[in-house]
Amino acid sequence: MHNLLRAYRGLFRANVAIAFTYRAQAVIWMLSFVFPLVMLAVWLAVVDQAGPVGGYNRGDFISYYLVGAVLYRFVLMGLTYHWDHEIRTGELSVRLLKPLDPFHYYLSEQLGWKVLDLLILVPLALVAALLIPGVHYALSPARLLAFVFSVVLGMTINVCISSAFGMIAFWTTQSRNLFELWSGIGQFLSGFIAPLPLFPLFMQRVAAVLPFRNSVGLPVDILMGRVGWAATGQGLLVGALWALGACMIYRVLWRLGLRRYEAVGA
Amino acid sequence: MHAYLRLLTIFYRNAIINELEYRLNLWSRLLLSLFWLGWSAVGVSVFYVHVDRIAGWSYYELLVVLGMFVITNGFRQLVLEPNLSQMTEYVRMGTLDYILTKPVNSQFMVSLRNLNIFSLNEPLLGAGLIGYSLWHLRHLPSPAAFALFGLLTIAALLVLYSLNLLLQTLTFWLVNLENADALVGSVVEAGRLPVAFYGGWVRWALTAFIPVAFVTTFPAEALLGRLDGRIAVVAVVLAALLLLAATTFWNVALRSYTSASS
Numbered sequence: 001m002h003n004l005l006r007a008y009r010g011l012f013r014a015n016v017a018i019a020f021t022y023r024a025q026a027v028i029w030m031l032s033f034v035f036p037l038v039m040l041a042v043w044l045a046v047v048d049q050a051g052p053v054g055g056y057n058r059g060d061f062i063s064y065y066l067v068g069a070v071l072y073r074f075v076l077m078g079l080t081y082h083w084d085h086e087i088r089t090g091e092l093s094v095r096l097l098k099p100l101d102p103f104h105y106y107l108s109e110q111l112g113w114k115v116l117d118l119l120i121l122v123p124l125a126l127v128a129a130l131l132i133p134g135v136h137y138a139l140s141p142a143r144l145l146a147f148v149f150s151v152v153l154g155m156t157i158n159v160c161i162s163s164a165f166g167m168i169a170f171w172t173t174q175s176r177n178l179f180e181l182w183s184g185i186g187q188f189l190s191g192f193i194a195p196l197p198l199f200p201l202f203m204q205r206v207a208a209v210l211p212f213r214n215s216v217g218l219p220v221d222i223l224m225g226r227v228g229w230a231a232t233g234q235g236l237l238v239g240a241l242w243a244l245g246a247c248m249i250y251r252v253l254w255r256l257g258l259r260r261y262e263a264v265g266a
Numbered sequence: 267m268h269a270y271l272r273l274l275t276i277f278y279r280n281a282i283i284n285e286l287e288y289r290l291n292l293w294s295r296l297l298l299s300l301f302w303l304g305w306s307a308v309g310v311s312v313f314y315v316h317v318d319r320i321a322g323w324s325y326y327e328l329l330v331v332l333g334m335f336v337i338t339n340g341f342r343q344l345v346l347e348p349n350l351s352q353m354t355e356y357v358r359m360g361t362l363d364y365i366l367t368k369p370v371n372s373q374f375m376v377s378l379r380n381l382n383i384f385s386l387n388e389p390l391l392g393a394g395l396i397g398y399s400l401w402h403l404r405h406l407p408s409p410a411a412f413a414l415f416g417l418l419t420i421a422a423l424l425v426l427y428s429l430n431l432l433l434q435t436l437t438f439w440l441v442n443l444e445n446a447d448a449l450v451g452s453v454v455e456a457g458r459l460p461v462a463f464y465g466g467w468v469r470w471a472l473t474a475f476i477p478v479a480f481v482t483t484f485p486a487e488a489l490l491g492r493l494d495g496r497i498a499v500v501a502v503v504l505a506a507l508l509l510l511a512a513t514t515f516w517n518v519a520l521r522s523y524t525s526a527s528s
Contacts, residue, residue: 041465042463199315200315
Protein backbone atom coordinates (compact mmCIF):
# COMPACT_ATOMS: atom_id res chain seq x y z
CA MET A 1 0.00 0.00 0.00
CA HIS A 2 2.80 2.36 0.94
CA ASN A 3 4.62 1.58 -2.30
CA LEU A 4 1.48 2.17 -4.32
CA LEU A 5 1.01 5.58 -2.72
CA ARG A 6 4.59 6.50 -3.51
CA ALA A 7 4.25 5.32 -7.08
CA TYR A 8 1.08 7.41 -7.44
CA ARG A 9 2.79 10.49 -6.12
CA GLY A 10 5.52 10.18 -8.75
CA LEU A 11 3.19 9.30 -11.61
CA PHE A 12 0.77 11.96 -10.59
CA ARG A 13 3.36 14.70 -10.59
CA ALA A 14 4.64 13.61 -14.01
CA ASN A 15 1.14 13.50 -15.44
CA VAL A 16 0.12 16.89 -14.13
CA ALA A 17 3.20 18.24 -15.87
CA ILE A 18 2.19 16.49 -19.09
CA ALA A 19 -1.34 17.79 -18.87
CA PHE A 20 -0.10 21.33 -18.55
CA THR A 21 2.08 21.18 -21.64
CA TYR A 22 0.20 18.80 -23.90
CA ARG A 23 -3.34 19.95 -24.45
CA ALA A 24 -4.64 17.56 -27.09
CA GLN A 25 -7.86 16.89 -25.25
CA ALA A 26 -8.84 20.52 -25.69
CA VAL A 27 -11.51 19.67 -28.24
CA ILE A 28 -13.63 17.69 -25.85
CA TRP A 29 -12.72 20.08 -23.10
CA MET A 30 -14.11 23.15 -24.83
CA LEU A 31 -17.16 21.46 -26.30
CA SER A 32 -18.27 19.93 -23.04
CA PHE A 33 -18.20 23.39 -21.57
CA VAL A 34 -19.98 25.31 -24.31
CA PHE A 35 -22.91 22.94 -24.55
CA PRO A 36 -24.15 23.49 -20.96
CA LEU A 37 -23.85 27.24 -21.54
CA VAL A 38 -26.02 26.97 -24.64
CA MET A 39 -28.61 24.96 -22.71
CA LEU A 40 -28.53 27.47 -19.86
CA ALA A 41 -29.06 30.37 -22.27
CA VAL A 42 -32.21 28.73 -23.60
CA TRP A 43 -33.60 27.98 -20.14
CA LEU A 44 -33.09 31.61 -19.24
CA ALA A 45 -35.00 32.64 -22.37
CA VAL A 46 -37.79 30.23 -21.38
CA VAL A 47 -37.93 31.62 -17.82
CA ASP A 48 -38.04 35.18 -19.12
CA GLN A 49 -40.94 34.25 -21.33
CA ALA A 50 -43.02 31.88 -19.19
CA GLY A 51 -41.80 32.20 -15.60
CA PRO A 52 -40.19 29.43 -13.50
CA VAL A 53 -40.04 26.00 -15.14
CA GLY A 54 -40.70 22.93 -12.98
CA GLY A 55 -39.71 24.87 -9.88
CA TYR A 56 -36.50 26.25 -11.40
CA ASN A 57 -36.14 30.01 -11.65
CA ARG A 58 -33.30 32.03 -13.17
CA GLY A 59 -30.93 31.67 -10.23
CA ASP A 60 -31.68 27.95 -9.90
CA PHE A 61 -30.75 27.28 -13.51
CA ILE A 62 -27.52 29.26 -13.27
CA SER A 63 -26.62 27.52 -10.00
CA TYR A 64 -27.37 24.13 -11.53
CA TYR A 65 -25.35 24.49 -14.72
CA LEU A 66 -22.47 26.23 -12.99
CA VAL A 67 -21.77 23.26 -10.74
CA GLY A 68 -23.01 20.71 -13.27
CA ALA A 69 -20.61 21.80 -16.02
CA VAL A 70 -17.60 21.75 -13.71
CA LEU A 71 -18.61 18.42 -12.19
CA TYR A 72 -19.10 16.80 -15.56
CA ARG A 73 -15.55 17.71 -16.52
CA PHE A 74 -14.26 16.44 -13.25
CA VAL A 75 -16.15 13.16 -12.96
CA LEU A 76 -15.91 12.10 -16.60
CA MET A 77 -13.25 9.43 -17.17
CA GLY A 78 -11.78 8.39 -20.48
CA LEU A 79 -9.75 5.34 -19.52
CA THR A 80 -11.30 3.44 -22.42
CA TYR A 81 -9.06 5.39 -24.80
CA HIS A 82 -5.87 4.46 -22.91
CA TRP A 83 -6.78 0.79 -22.73
CA ASP A 84 -7.92 0.62 -26.31
CA HIS A 85 -4.78 2.28 -27.63
CA GLU A 86 -2.34 0.15 -25.66
CA ILE A 87 -4.13 -3.12 -26.25
CA ARG A 88 -4.44 -2.59 -30.00
CA THR A 89 -0.88 -1.40 -30.55
CA GLY A 90 0.54 -4.05 -28.24
CA GLU A 91 2.12 -1.42 -26.00
CA LEU A 92 0.32 -3.15 -23.17
CA SER A 93 3.01 -5.86 -23.32
CA VAL A 94 5.64 -3.38 -22.15
CA ARG A 95 3.36 -2.16 -19.38
CA LEU A 96 2.80 -5.70 -18.20
CA LEU A 97 6.53 -6.07 -17.55
CA LYS A 98 6.39 -3.27 -15.01
CA PRO A 99 5.53 -3.99 -11.39
CA LEU A 100 2.44 -1.79 -11.37
CA ASP A 101 -0.93 -2.73 -12.88
CA PRO A 102 -1.33 -0.67 -16.12
CA PHE A 103 -4.57 0.65 -14.66
CA HIS A 104 -2.59 2.89 -12.30
CA TYR A 105 -0.67 4.58 -15.12
CA TYR A 106 -3.84 5.46 -16.96
CA LEU A 107 -5.74 6.53 -13.87
CA SER A 108 -2.94 8.77 -12.64
CA GLU A 109 -2.77 10.39 -16.07
CA GLN A 110 -6.49 11.07 -15.97
CA LEU A 111 -6.21 12.47 -12.47
CA GLY A 112 -3.43 14.76 -13.69
CA TRP A 113 -5.91 16.21 -16.14
CA LYS A 114 -8.47 16.61 -13.40
CA VAL A 115 -6.06 18.71 -11.35
CA LEU A 116 -5.56 20.98 -14.35
CA ASP A 117 -9.32 21.23 -14.75
CA LEU A 118 -9.88 22.03 -11.11
CA LEU A 119 -7.17 24.66 -10.95
CA ILE A 120 -8.78 26.52 -13.84
CA LEU A 121 -12.46 25.81 -13.36
CA VAL A 122 -13.03 26.01 -9.63
CA PRO A 123 -11.76 29.59 -9.25
CA LEU A 124 -13.79 30.60 -12.31
CA ALA A 125 -16.91 28.96 -10.93
CA LEU A 126 -16.37 30.54 -7.51
CA VAL A 127 -16.05 34.01 -8.99
CA ALA A 128 -19.14 33.42 -11.12
CA ALA A 129 -21.10 32.15 -8.10
CA LEU A 130 -20.20 35.26 -6.12
CA LEU A 131 -20.81 37.76 -8.92
CA ILE A 132 -23.99 36.46 -10.56
CA PRO A 133 -27.08 37.44 -8.61
CA GLY A 134 -29.41 34.62 -7.60
CA VAL A 135 -26.81 31.85 -7.41
CA HIS A 136 -27.36 29.95 -4.20
CA TYR A 137 -26.44 26.64 -2.61
CA ALA A 138 -27.67 24.99 0.56
CA LEU A 139 -24.30 24.71 2.22
CA SER A 140 -24.11 22.75 5.45
CA PRO A 141 -21.38 20.37 6.67
CA ALA A 142 -23.66 17.36 6.28
CA ARG A 143 -24.66 18.34 2.73
CA LEU A 144 -21.09 19.04 1.72
CA LEU A 145 -20.08 15.64 3.03
CA ALA A 146 -22.89 13.95 1.10
CA PHE A 147 -21.90 15.97 -1.98
CA VAL A 148 -18.26 14.85 -1.78
CA PHE A 149 -19.32 11.26 -1.18
CA SER A 150 -21.62 11.36 -4.18
CA VAL A 151 -18.86 12.79 -6.39
CA VAL A 152 -16.40 10.12 -5.24
CA LEU A 153 -18.97 7.45 -6.04
CA GLY A 154 -19.56 9.02 -9.45
CA MET A 155 -15.83 9.05 -10.16
CA THR A 156 -15.40 5.44 -9.02
CA ILE A 157 -18.27 4.33 -11.23
CA ASN A 158 -16.81 6.15 -14.22
CA VAL A 159 -13.29 4.86 -13.61
CA CYS A 160 -14.47 1.25 -13.51
CA ILE A 161 -17.01 1.48 -16.30
CA SER A 162 -14.66 3.27 -18.69
CA SER A 163 -12.07 0.58 -17.89
CA ALA A 164 -14.61 -2.16 -18.46
CA PHE A 165 -15.32 -0.64 -21.88
CA GLY A 166 -11.58 -0.58 -22.47
CA MET A 167 -11.47 -4.33 -21.85
CA ILE A 168 -13.70 -4.82 -24.89
CA ALA A 169 -10.57 -3.98 -26.93
CA PHE A 170 -9.30 -7.49 -26.16
CA TRP A 171 -12.09 -8.82 -28.37
CA THR A 172 -13.01 -6.14 -30.91
CA THR A 173 -11.82 -2.79 -32.27
CA GLN A 174 -15.10 -1.12 -31.36
CA SER A 175 -14.52 -0.32 -27.70
CA ARG A 176 -14.14 3.42 -28.25
CA ASN A 177 -17.28 3.64 -30.35
CA LEU A 178 -19.27 1.64 -27.81
CA PHE A 179 -18.03 3.89 -25.04
CA GLU A 180 -19.02 6.95 -27.06
CA LEU A 181 -22.54 5.55 -27.32
CA TRP A 182 -22.61 4.86 -23.58
CA SER A 183 -21.39 8.39 -22.81
CA GLY A 184 -23.97 9.94 -25.12
CA ILE A 185 -26.78 8.11 -23.32
CA GLY A 186 -25.18 9.12 -20.04
CA GLN A 187 -25.32 12.79 -20.95
CA PHE A 188 -29.11 12.54 -20.83
CA LEU A 189 -29.49 10.35 -17.78
CA SER A 190 -26.81 12.04 -15.68
CA GLY A 191 -28.42 15.48 -15.75
CA PHE A 192 -25.65 16.98 -17.89
CA ILE A 193 -28.07 18.17 -20.58
CA ALA A 194 -30.74 19.43 -18.20
CA PRO A 195 -31.83 18.91 -14.59
CA LEU A 196 -33.44 15.47 -14.37
CA PRO A 197 -36.69 16.70 -12.74
CA LEU A 198 -37.43 18.59 -15.97
CA PHE A 199 -37.48 15.40 -18.04
CA PRO A 200 -40.61 13.25 -18.45
CA LEU A 201 -41.34 11.07 -15.41
CA PHE A 202 -40.39 7.74 -16.98
CA MET A 203 -36.93 9.07 -17.77
CA GLN A 204 -36.49 10.17 -14.18
CA ARG A 205 -37.44 6.67 -13.02
CA VAL A 206 -34.94 5.09 -15.40
CA ALA A 207 -32.23 7.56 -14.33
CA ALA A 208 -32.83 6.77 -10.66
CA VAL A 209 -31.68 3.15 -11.06
CA LEU A 210 -28.87 3.68 -13.60
CA PRO A 211 -25.25 4.57 -12.78
CA PHE A 212 -25.18 8.00 -14.47
CA ARG A 213 -26.95 10.15 -11.92
CA ASN A 214 -24.08 10.20 -9.43
CA SER A 215 -21.97 12.05 -12.01
CA VAL A 216 -23.96 15.27 -12.15
CA GLY A 217 -27.61 15.23 -11.11
CA LEU A 218 -27.40 13.83 -7.61
CA PRO A 219 -24.41 15.83 -6.34
CA VAL A 220 -25.80 19.09 -7.73
CA ASP A 221 -29.22 18.40 -6.24
CA ILE A 222 -27.60 17.68 -2.88
CA LEU A 223 -25.61 20.89 -3.03
CA MET A 224 -28.68 22.92 -3.97
CA GLY A 225 -30.77 21.31 -1.25
CA ARG A 226 -33.27 19.91 -3.74
CA VAL A 227 -33.33 16.35 -2.39
CA GLY A 228 -34.33 15.21 1.09
CA TRP A 229 -32.14 12.95 3.18
CA ALA A 230 -34.12 9.82 2.34
CA ALA A 231 -33.77 10.43 -1.39
CA THR A 232 -30.11 11.32 -0.92
CA GLY A 233 -29.46 8.06 0.93
CA GLN A 234 -31.28 6.12 -1.75
CA GLY A 235 -29.28 7.78 -4.52
CA LEU A 236 -25.99 7.16 -2.76
CA LEU A 237 -26.92 3.53 -2.17
CA VAL A 238 -27.71 3.00 -5.86
CA GLY A 239 -24.39 4.68 -6.67
CA ALA A 240 -22.45 2.50 -4.23
CA LEU A 241 -23.99 -0.67 -5.67
CA TRP A 242 -23.09 0.43 -9.20
CA ALA A 243 -19.55 1.32 -8.15
CA LEU A 244 -19.11 -2.13 -6.68
CA GLY A 245 -20.72 -3.87 -9.64
CA ALA A 246 -18.81 -1.87 -12.27
CA CYS A 247 -15.45 -2.52 -10.64
CA MET A 248 -16.18 -6.22 -10.36
CA ILE A 249 -17.19 -6.43 -14.01
CA TYR A 250 -14.02 -4.61 -15.02
CA ARG A 251 -11.75 -6.93 -13.00
CA VAL A 252 -13.44 -10.08 -14.32
CA LEU A 253 -13.14 -8.83 -17.92
CA TRP A 254 -9.50 -7.94 -17.26
CA ARG A 255 -8.71 -11.50 -16.16
CA LEU A 256 -10.49 -13.00 -19.14
CA GLY A 257 -9.00 -10.52 -21.58
CA LEU A 258 -5.48 -10.95 -20.29
CA ARG A 259 -5.69 -14.69 -20.80
CA ARG A 260 -6.75 -14.08 -24.37
CA TYR A 261 -4.10 -11.39 -24.94
CA GLU A 262 -1.32 -13.72 -23.84
CA ALA A 263 -2.68 -16.40 -26.10
CA VAL A 264 -2.49 -14.02 -29.05
CA GLY A 265 0.90 -12.65 -28.09
CA ALA A 266 2.57 -16.00 -27.63
CA MET B 267 -10.76 24.47 -63.09
CA HIS B 268 -11.22 21.08 -64.67
CA ALA B 269 -7.79 19.96 -63.46
CA TYR B 270 -8.64 21.04 -59.91
CA LEU B 271 -11.84 19.03 -59.92
CA ARG B 272 -9.90 16.00 -61.11
CA LEU B 273 -7.36 16.47 -58.33
CA LEU B 274 -10.12 16.67 -55.72
CA THR B 275 -11.66 13.50 -57.08
CA ILE B 276 -8.35 11.70 -56.73
CA PHE B 277 -7.67 13.03 -53.21
CA TYR B 278 -11.10 12.17 -51.92
CA ARG B 279 -11.27 8.78 -53.59
CA ASN B 280 -8.02 7.89 -51.86
CA ALA B 281 -9.34 9.05 -48.53
CA ILE B 282 -12.41 6.87 -48.97
CA ILE B 283 -10.46 3.82 -50.11
CA ASN B 284 -8.16 4.14 -47.11
CA GLU B 285 -11.02 4.02 -44.66
CA LEU B 286 -12.89 1.31 -46.51
CA GLU B 287 -10.21 -1.06 -45.30
CA TYR B 288 -11.73 -0.78 -41.86
CA ARG B 289 -15.28 -1.41 -42.86
CA LEU B 290 -16.65 -2.36 -39.45
CA ASN B 291 -15.40 0.91 -38.03
CA LEU B 292 -16.94 2.87 -40.88
CA TRP B 293 -20.32 1.27 -40.26
CA SER B 294 -20.25 1.93 -36.57
CA ARG B 295 -19.20 5.55 -37.17
CA LEU B 296 -22.18 5.95 -39.49
CA LEU B 297 -24.49 4.47 -36.87
CA LEU B 298 -23.00 6.73 -34.24
CA SER B 299 -23.62 9.86 -36.29
CA LEU B 300 -27.24 8.76 -36.56
CA PHE B 301 -27.26 8.38 -32.80
CA TRP B 302 -25.86 11.87 -32.27
CA LEU B 303 -28.48 13.29 -34.61
CA GLY B 304 -31.21 11.73 -32.47
CA TRP B 305 -29.36 12.90 -29.37
CA SER B 306 -29.47 16.52 -30.55
CA ALA B 307 -33.13 16.38 -31.54
CA VAL B 308 -34.24 14.72 -28.30
CA GLY B 309 -31.94 16.95 -26.24
CA VAL B 310 -33.64 20.17 -27.31
CA SER B 311 -37.09 18.60 -26.92
CA VAL B 312 -36.72 18.91 -23.13
CA PHE B 313 -37.58 22.61 -23.43
CA TYR B 314 -40.78 21.82 -25.26
CA VAL B 315 -41.99 19.56 -22.46
CA HIS B 316 -42.61 22.85 -20.66
CA VAL B 317 -43.43 25.43 -23.36
CA ASP B 318 -44.91 25.33 -26.88
CA ARG B 319 -42.83 28.07 -28.41
CA ILE B 320 -39.56 29.73 -27.47
CA ALA B 321 -38.94 33.23 -28.82
CA GLY B 322 -41.44 32.47 -31.58
CA TRP B 323 -39.96 29.09 -32.57
CA SER B 324 -41.93 25.84 -32.32
CA TYR B 325 -40.12 22.52 -31.86
CA TYR B 326 -40.15 21.50 -35.51
CA GLU B 327 -39.11 24.96 -36.67
CA LEU B 328 -36.21 24.64 -34.26
CA LEU B 329 -35.35 21.28 -35.81
CA VAL B 330 -34.89 23.03 -39.17
CA VAL B 331 -32.18 25.16 -37.56
CA LEU B 332 -30.71 22.04 -35.96
CA GLY B 333 -30.69 20.34 -39.35
CA MET B 334 -28.82 23.32 -40.77
CA PHE B 335 -26.38 22.99 -37.88
CA VAL B 336 -25.79 19.32 -38.69
CA ILE B 337 -25.19 20.19 -42.37
CA THR B 338 -22.73 23.02 -41.74
CA ASN B 339 -21.00 21.37 -38.80
CA GLY B 340 -20.74 18.21 -40.88
CA PHE B 341 -19.10 20.21 -43.67
CA ARG B 342 -16.70 21.68 -41.12
CA GLN B 343 -15.71 18.25 -39.82
CA LEU B 344 -15.62 16.79 -43.31
CA VAL B 345 -13.37 19.31 -45.04
CA LEU B 346 -12.31 22.21 -42.84
CA GLU B 347 -11.16 20.58 -39.64
CA PRO B 348 -8.84 17.93 -41.17
CA ASN B 349 -7.08 20.63 -43.21
CA LEU B 350 -6.81 23.00 -40.29
CA SER B 351 -5.17 20.36 -38.11
CA GLN B 352 -2.89 19.33 -40.98
CA MET B 353 -1.69 22.91 -41.33
CA THR B 354 0.07 22.80 -37.95
CA GLU B 355 1.94 19.77 -39.19
CA TYR B 356 2.93 21.49 -42.45
CA VAL B 357 4.43 24.47 -40.67
CA ARG B 358 6.12 22.61 -37.84
CA MET B 359 7.69 19.95 -40.01
CA GLY B 360 8.49 22.31 -42.87
CA THR B 361 6.50 20.13 -45.27
CA LEU B 362 4.64 23.20 -46.47
CA ASP B 363 7.58 23.61 -48.87
CA TYR B 364 6.48 20.54 -50.80
CA ILE B 365 3.07 22.05 -51.27
CA LEU B 366 4.41 25.43 -52.34
CA THR B 367 6.60 23.85 -55.00
CA LYS B 368 3.69 21.96 -56.57
CA PRO B 369 2.27 23.47 -59.77
CA VAL B 370 -1.15 24.05 -58.21
CA ASN B 371 -2.66 26.88 -56.21
CA SER B 372 -1.31 26.62 -52.66
CA GLN B 373 -4.53 27.83 -51.05
CA PHE B 374 -6.40 25.05 -52.82
CA MET B 375 -3.90 22.50 -51.51
CA VAL B 376 -3.85 23.57 -47.86
CA SER B 377 -7.57 24.14 -47.53
CA LEU B 378 -9.13 21.28 -49.50
CA ARG B 379 -6.52 18.53 -49.74
CA ASN B 380 -7.70 16.41 -46.77
CA LEU B 381 -11.04 14.84 -46.08
CA ASN B 382 -12.48 13.20 -42.99
CA ILE B 383 -14.82 10.72 -44.57
CA PHE B 384 -16.41 9.76 -41.26
CA SER B 385 -18.45 12.94 -41.56
CA LEU B 386 -19.46 12.26 -45.15
CA ASN B 387 -23.02 11.37 -44.18
CA GLU B 388 -23.68 14.27 -41.84
CA PRO B 389 -24.80 16.80 -44.46
CA LEU B 390 -27.22 14.13 -45.70
CA LEU B 391 -28.50 13.47 -42.18
CA GLY B 392 -29.00 17.21 -41.66
CA ALA B 393 -30.93 17.49 -44.91
CA GLY B 394 -33.01 14.51 -43.80
CA LEU B 395 -33.82 16.18 -40.49
CA ILE B 396 -34.87 19.35 -42.30
CA GLY B 397 -37.08 17.36 -44.65
CA TYR B 398 -38.67 15.52 -41.74
CA SER B 399 -39.36 18.76 -39.85
CA LEU B 400 -40.89 20.47 -42.89
CA TRP B 401 -43.11 17.45 -43.42
CA HIS B 402 -44.25 17.69 -39.80
CA LEU B 403 -44.94 21.38 -40.19
CA ARG B 404 -46.93 20.65 -43.37
CA HIS B 405 -44.84 23.37 -44.93
CA LEU B 406 -43.71 23.11 -48.54
CA PRO B 407 -41.31 25.96 -49.31
CA SER B 408 -41.91 27.83 -52.55
CA PRO B 409 -39.31 27.49 -55.33
CA ALA B 410 -38.17 31.02 -54.48
CA ALA B 411 -37.67 30.02 -50.82
CA PHE B 412 -35.66 26.98 -51.94
CA ALA B 413 -33.49 29.16 -54.16
CA LEU B 414 -32.93 31.62 -51.34
CA PHE B 415 -32.10 28.74 -49.00
CA GLY B 416 -29.58 27.38 -51.50
CA LEU B 417 -27.96 30.78 -51.87
CA LEU B 418 -27.74 31.30 -48.11
CA THR B 419 -26.36 27.80 -47.59
CA ILE B 420 -23.57 28.46 -50.07
CA ALA B 421 -22.90 31.77 -48.32
CA ALA B 422 -22.83 29.92 -44.96
CA LEU B 423 -20.31 27.37 -46.21
CA LEU B 424 -18.14 30.15 -47.65
CA VAL B 425 -18.24 32.02 -44.35
CA LEU B 426 -17.06 28.90 -42.52
CA TYR B 427 -14.41 28.22 -45.16
CA SER B 428 -13.07 31.78 -44.93
CA LEU B 429 -12.91 31.78 -41.13
CA ASN B 430 -11.09 28.48 -41.30
CA LEU B 431 -8.61 29.82 -43.85
CA LEU B 432 -7.96 32.84 -41.64
CA LEU B 433 -7.07 30.49 -38.80
CA GLN B 434 -4.90 28.37 -41.09
CA THR B 435 -3.01 31.47 -42.11
CA LEU B 436 -2.49 32.45 -38.47
CA THR B 437 -0.65 29.14 -38.08
CA PHE B 438 2.33 30.78 -39.79
CA TRP B 439 2.89 32.85 -36.66
CA LEU B 440 1.23 30.81 -33.95
CA VAL B 441 2.60 27.44 -34.96
CA ASN B 442 0.88 25.56 -32.19
CA LEU B 443 -2.67 26.25 -33.19
CA GLU B 444 -3.88 22.68 -32.73
CA ASN B 445 -6.61 23.87 -30.44
CA ALA B 446 -7.96 26.22 -33.06
CA ASP B 447 -10.43 23.64 -34.29
CA ALA B 448 -11.74 23.32 -30.74
CA LEU B 449 -12.26 27.05 -30.75
CA VAL B 450 -14.12 27.03 -34.07
CA GLY B 451 -16.09 23.99 -32.96
CA SER B 452 -17.29 25.59 -29.78
CA VAL B 453 -18.29 28.82 -31.49
CA VAL B 454 -20.22 26.92 -34.15
CA GLU B 455 -21.86 24.96 -31.33
CA ALA B 456 -23.92 28.05 -30.51
CA GLY B 457 -25.51 27.65 -33.96
CA ARG B 458 -27.48 24.63 -32.80
CA LEU B 459 -30.28 26.98 -31.86
CA PRO B 460 -31.87 30.07 -33.43
CA VAL B 461 -30.04 33.23 -32.39
CA ALA B 462 -33.35 34.58 -31.07
CA PHE B 463 -32.91 32.15 -28.14
CA TYR B 464 -29.97 34.07 -26.81
CA GLY B 465 -30.32 37.17 -24.73
CA GLY B 466 -29.15 40.70 -25.52
CA TRP B 467 -25.49 41.06 -26.32
CA VAL B 468 -24.91 37.34 -27.01
CA ARG B 469 -27.45 37.43 -29.82
CA TRP B 470 -25.85 40.58 -31.15
CA ALA B 471 -22.36 39.07 -31.04
CA LEU B 472 -23.53 35.88 -32.76
CA THR B 473 -25.02 37.93 -35.59
CA ALA B 474 -22.54 40.71 -36.16
CA PHE B 475 -19.23 39.71 -34.62
CA ILE B 476 -19.09 35.94 -35.05
CA PRO B 477 -21.55 35.33 -37.87
CA VAL B 478 -23.16 32.18 -36.47
CA ALA B 479 -26.61 33.53 -37.32
CA PHE B 480 -25.66 33.55 -41.01
CA VAL B 481 -24.57 29.93 -40.82
CA THR B 482 -27.70 28.32 -39.37
CA THR B 483 -30.55 30.65 -38.38
CA PHE B 484 -30.92 32.70 -41.56
CA PRO B 485 -30.85 29.80 -44.05
CA ALA B 486 -33.45 28.03 -41.90
CA GLU B 487 -35.62 31.15 -41.87
CA ALA B 488 -35.34 31.34 -45.64
CA LEU B 489 -36.70 27.82 -45.88
CA LEU B 490 -39.52 28.61 -43.47
CA GLY B 491 -40.39 31.61 -45.63
CA ARG B 492 -39.91 34.28 -43.00
CA LEU B 493 -36.57 35.79 -43.86
CA ASP B 494 -36.22 39.47 -44.54
CA GLY B 495 -34.94 39.69 -48.11
CA ARG B 496 -32.39 42.35 -47.15
CA ILE B 497 -30.63 39.83 -44.90
CA ALA B 498 -29.94 37.63 -47.93
CA VAL B 499 -28.11 40.53 -49.56
CA VAL B 500 -26.08 41.08 -46.38
CA ALA B 501 -25.26 37.36 -46.25
CA VAL B 502 -23.93 37.30 -49.81
CA VAL B 503 -21.89 40.46 -49.31
CA LEU B 504 -20.52 39.15 -46.02
CA ALA B 505 -19.50 35.82 -47.55
CA ALA B 506 -17.82 37.55 -50.50
CA LEU B 507 -15.96 40.00 -48.26
CA LEU B 508 -14.78 37.30 -45.87
CA LEU B 509 -13.59 35.13 -48.73
CA LEU B 510 -11.74 38.04 -50.25
CA ALA B 511 -10.18 38.97 -46.92
CA ALA B 512 -9.11 35.40 -46.15
CA THR B 513 -7.61 34.85 -49.61
CA THR B 514 -5.75 38.16 -49.49
CA PHE B 515 -4.46 37.44 -46.01
CA TRP B 516 -3.24 34.02 -47.13
CA ASN B 517 -1.36 35.46 -50.12
CA VAL B 518 0.23 38.24 -48.08
CA ALA B 519 1.25 35.82 -45.33
CA LEU B 520 2.70 33.43 -47.87
CA ARG B 521 5.02 36.11 -49.19
CA SER B 522 6.49 36.74 -45.75
CA TYR B 523 6.74 33.05 -44.90
CA THR B 524 10.19 31.66 -44.23
CA SER B 525 10.18 27.91 -43.99
CA ALA B 526 11.27 25.93 -40.94
CA SER B 527 13.45 23.80 -43.17
CA SER B 528 15.47 26.54 -44.85
